[in-house]
Amino acid sequence: MFRRFSASSFRRQLTQVSAVGILVLALAISLVTSGVLARRLEALLLDYLVQLTEQLGTESVFAFLSRDRDVARTRVARIQAFPGVCQAALLEPNAGPLVGPSEAGARLLAGTPGAWRQRAALAGEDRACWHFAAPVRTHPLAISPLEARRTPELLGYIYIAWEKAPLFAVRAWLVAVSGVIALAMAALAIGWLQHYLRRLTDPLSDLAGVMQRMRGGEEDVRATVTGPVEIREIGRAFNELMARLERHRAALEAAVEIRTLELREARDAALTAARYKSEFMAAMTHEMRTPLQSIIGYTQTGQQELQFLENEADPVILGSLSRCLRIVLGASDELLSRINQVLDLAALEAGRREVTLERVDLSALLDQVVSVLKPLAERNHNRVEVVREGLPQVKIDRDKLRQIVRNLLDNACKFTHDGTVRLHVCAGNGVLAVEVTDSGIGIPADQLDLIFEPFRQVDMSDTRRYGGTGLGLAIARNVCRLLGGTLTVTSTLGQGSCFRVVIPLPVAL
Amino acid sequence: MRTIRSWRRRVALVLLVAAMAGSVAKGSSPRGVAVLYPETTPPYRAVFAEILSGIQQRLAPAHAVRSYPLGESPETAELRRWLDQQAPAVVITLGRGPTEAYEATGRKTPQVIGALDVSPQTRPFATGVGLAVDPGLLFATLQLLAPEKRRVWVVYNPDRDRWLVERAKAAAAALHLTLLPLEAPDLRTAAQQFLYILRTADPETDALWLVADSGVVDPEAILPVIIEQSWNRRLWVFSGSLLHVKHGVLFALYPDNNRWGQRLAELALRVMDDPAARTDIELLRAVKRALNLRVAFHLNLAVTTEIERQFDLVLPP
Numbered sequence: 152m153f154r155r156f157s158a159s160s161f162r163r164q165l166t167q168v169s170a171v172g173i174l175v176l177a178l179a180i181s182l183v184t185s186g187v188l189a190r191r192l193e194a195l196l197l198d199y200l201v202q203l204t205e206q207l208g209t210e211s212v213f214a215f216l217s218r219d220r221d222v223a224r225t226r227v228a229r230i231q232a233f234p235g236v237c238q239a240a241l242l243e244p245n246a247g248p249l250v251g252p253s254e255a256g257a258r259l260l261a262g263t264p265g266a267w268r269q270r271a272a273l274a275g276e277d278r279a280c281w282h283f284a285a286p287v288r289t290h291p292l293a294i295s296p297l298e299a300r301r302t303p304e305l306l307g308y309i310y311i312a313w314e315k316a317p318l319f320a321v322r323a324w325l326v327a328v329s330g331v332i333a334l335a336m337a338a339l340a341i342g343w344l345q346h347y348l349r350r351l352t353d354p355l356s357d358l359a360g361v362m363q364r365m366r367g368g369e370e371d372v373r374a375t376v377t378g379p380v381e382i383r384e385i386g387r388a389f390n391e392l393m394a395r396l397e398r399h400r401a402a403l404e405a406a407v408e409i410r411t412l413e414l415r416e417a418r419d420a421a422l423t424a425a426r427y428k429s430e431f432m433a434a435m436t437h438e439m440r441t442p443l444q445s446i447i448g449y450t451q452t453g454q455q456e457l458q459f460l461e462n463e464a465d466p467v468i469l470g471s472l473s474r475c476l477r478i479v480l481g482a483s484d485e486l487l488s489r490i491n492q493v494l495d496l497a498a499l500e501a502g503r504r505e506v507t508l509e510r511v512d513l514s515a516l517l518d519q520v521v522s523v524l525k526p527l528a529e530r531n532h533n534r535v536e537v538v539r540e541g542l543p544q545v546k547i548d549r550d551k552l553r554q555i556v557r558n559l560l561d562n563a564c565k566f567t568h569d570g571t572v573r574l575h576v577c578a579g580n581g582v583l584a585v586e587v588t589d590s591g592i593g594i595p596a597d598q599l600d601l602i603f604e605p606f607r608q609v610d611m612s613d614t615r616r617y618g619g620t621g622l623g624l625a626i627a628r629n630v631c632r633l634l635g636g637t638l639t640v641t642s643t644l645g646q647g648s649c650f651r652v653v654i655p656l657p658v659a660l
Numbered sequence: 661m662r663t664i665r666s667w668r669r670r671v672a673l674v675l676l677v678a679a680m681a682g683s684v685a686k687g688s689s690p691r692g693v694a695v696l697y698p699e700t701t702p703p704y705r706a707v708f709a710e711i712l713s714g715i716q717q718r719l720a721p722a723h724a725v726r727s728y729p730l731g732e733s734p735e736t737a738e739l740r741r742w743l744d745q746q747a748p749a750v751v752i753t754l755g756r757g758p759t760e761a762y763e764a765t766g767r768k769t770p771q772v773i774g775a776l777d778v779s780p781q782t783r784p785f786a787t788g789v790g791l792a793v794d795p796g797l798l799f800a801t802l803q804l805l806a807p808e809k810r811r812v813w814v815v816y817n818p819d820r821d822r823w824l825v826e827r828a829k830a831a832a833a834a835l836h837l838t839l840l841p842l843e844a845p846d847l848r849t850a851a852q853q854f855l856y857i858l859r860t861a862d863p864e865t866d867a868l869w870l871v872a873d874s875g876v877v878d879p880e881a882i883l884p885v886i887i888e889q890s891w892n893r894r895l896w897v898f899s900g901s902l903l904h905v906k907h908g909v910l911f912a913l914y915p916d917n918n919r920w921g922q923r924l925a926e927l928a929l930r931v932m933d934d935p936a937a938r939t940d941i942e943l944l945r946a947v948k949r950a951l952n953l954r955v956a957f958h959l960n961l962a963v964t965t966e967i968e969r970q971f972d973l974v975l976p977p
């Protein structure tokens with residue numbers, strides 16, 4: 152309840168608190184006023200009843216004087232017919248009954264001595280009635296100066312019980328009327344207060360609405376500066392703040408636009424540079440490969456011609472020439488391989504690689520790759536283990552899978568000496584997983600992401616121990632992505648690395 | 661308020677004339693008349709002013725008239741000094757207070773009592789005029805209005821008004837009326853006697869006479885009952901008090917205050933001339949007549965213009 156009240160609007164809280172206060176105040180004033188009025192009324196009524204009792208006593212003198220029962224009864228009947236009289240009696244001077252209920256005298260005697268023996272007074276009261284009594288004397292009034300002096304004589308007492316019900320009714324009426332008036336006045340006051348609070352808080356609500364619109368994203372909002380001075384100050388401050396914000400935003404947007412233009416230009420320049428680089432690399436490697444192909448071709452031709460001269464020339468010279476040509480051929484193959492790698496990378500970056508799916512016998516492909524890399528493994532005294540599980544064939548781009556496996560095995564054999572390189576291939580359950588694990592030098596944790604960048608190797612010093620272009624892993628990752636797969640690596644420095652390729656099957660084109 | 665001022669002026673004028681007359685008389689004759697009257701409130705103030713005026717009319721300028729107002733508790737020694745200083749031949753005391761005050765001085769100057777309900781029985785050797793109206797005048801008025809009435813009831817205090825009843829019997833007999841007097845030595849008996857009369861009187865032939873004695877006809881206790889019962893039974897009631905007429909009695913003879921004063925002055929002169937020749941308290945014959953028309957109409961009394969002329973005061977219905 153209190154939480155709901157606390158969460159309500161400022162005007163509602165103010166109205167509710169004020170309304171409750173006004174209602175409580177009005178009811179309190181009503182109760183106090185009616186109480187005071189009722190007491191005053193009761194006092195006036197008692198005074199009036201005292202006078203009335205005295206007057207009725209004076210008028211009853213004849214009944215006492217005559218000692219006539221009929222006259223006395225008639226007198227009592229007349230008194231009892233008086234509005235508000237519930238009981239009346241005429242009492243002897245000893246308070247015994249002359250006419251009327253006998254208990255009246257007993258009731259009065261129970262209260263003796265009382266002021267009623269000297270003058271009209273309230274002799275007692277109960278829940279329903281006031282019991283008044285007054286002495287009845289002869290010649291109660293002032294004697295005229297024309298008459299002889301006479302001594303008043305006590306004839307008896309008059310007893311009258313007056314009902315309290317009329318007072319109770321008037322009291323209830325007073326409470327009801329004052330309550331109604333108080334509620335009506337409270338309603339008027341609350342209505343006026345609500346009207347005034349609305350005038351007072353409407354500017355605040357408008358301000359809150361403006362702020363709400365601003366929070367909702369609306370721009371260029373301004374508060375109406377109206378209402379009490381404090382709220383006008385808030386409105387002015389808000390408008391000023393909004394103006395400042397808009398100026399700042401305009402400046403910021405201008406700066407962002409300028410920076411965006413700069414970044415766009417930089418990006419375009421970078422893209423252009425990359426394109427130029429790829430085009431340059433493609434062009435350069437293409438231009439290099441053409442003479443290299445000639446070198447390889449002529450070197451192979453030279454080897455074939457040396458075979459024809461095997462019987463004619465000096466075997467020592469022939470052996471020397473043949474070894475030289477073999478070296479040239481080997482270097483040319485190596486050079487061609489690197490040029491091809493550069494070409495592949497350039498083609499990949501240029502997005503010009505196409506995927507050709509076909510049924511590939513995994514065992515044959517793996518044997519072929521392992522046989523190609525066998526010399527490198529043997530040179531580093533590594534042992535190559537091949538494990539294949541799952542489906543024997545998968546539908547995939549043969550060249551690209553071979554390129555991936557070859558690059559990973561080449562990388563593992565290159566950075567492993569006197570160790571083990573393990574190739575684990577598993578096909579099935581919608582994926583083709585290739586895992587190459589070595590016991591080589593490992594990769595520092597901070598370089599795990601760098602090794603996939605082109606031309607990056609773990610050892611980038613001037614005296615690199617390991618050869619290669621540094622493109623193998625970059626090409627492998629790009630090819631994996633081309634096939635919709637991923638290439639991840641885990642490694643422990645000094646203990647080895649594990650490269651894992653996961654390609655979803657079938658390959659999505 | 662206007663009436664009060666008027667009466668104040670009249671009292672002041674009377675006192676001024678009395679003082680002037682006194683000063684003149686003092687030079688010619690030392691035998692003046694002192695008048696002691698009460699300093700009271702309306703309506704009694706006007707009554708005493710008129711009586712004083714009557715006294716003055718009758719005595720001045722031949723005799724000096726000295727008046728002395730007395731308050732509620734007059735100083736006896738001061739009054740005695742004043743009387744010694746004035747040395748009046750006769751003292752007229754008006755009302756209860758001055759009469760008692762003068763008697764308290766113990767002076768032997770001849771006294772004439774007025775404006776007090778005295779009777780020869782209560783003051784056997786006093787001279788003056790009491791409140792009791794001459795019953796002959798009352799009965800004559802009754803016969804003027806209702807010749808068919810034959811009996812007149814009256815309740816009286818035998819200790820005070822037996823003399824009055826004796827004279828009333830004679831007056832009634834002279835007018836062929838029968839007086840039915842009932843004694844009431846106290847108020848209780850008076851109430852019982854009135855109750856008896858109101859229950860047994862024959863409205864056709866009887867009438868009730870109320871004496872001007874509040875010890876018998878208590879204006880608060882008894883008079884309202886008499887008025888109510890007589891109204892219900894259409895019983896004729898007449899009185900010697902103007903107050904009774906105002907309350908609902910058919911007619912009354914009430915004091916003509918000026919003439920009352922003149923009569924007191926005449927008695928004073930008589931005493932002055934012969935202090936030994938004292939008279940008893942006289943019946944009041946200086947009276948006016950008052951008629952309550954409302955009661956008259958209720959009693960089916962045909963009040964003609966001629967009858968109305970016989971009355972000094974006719975209360976409208």
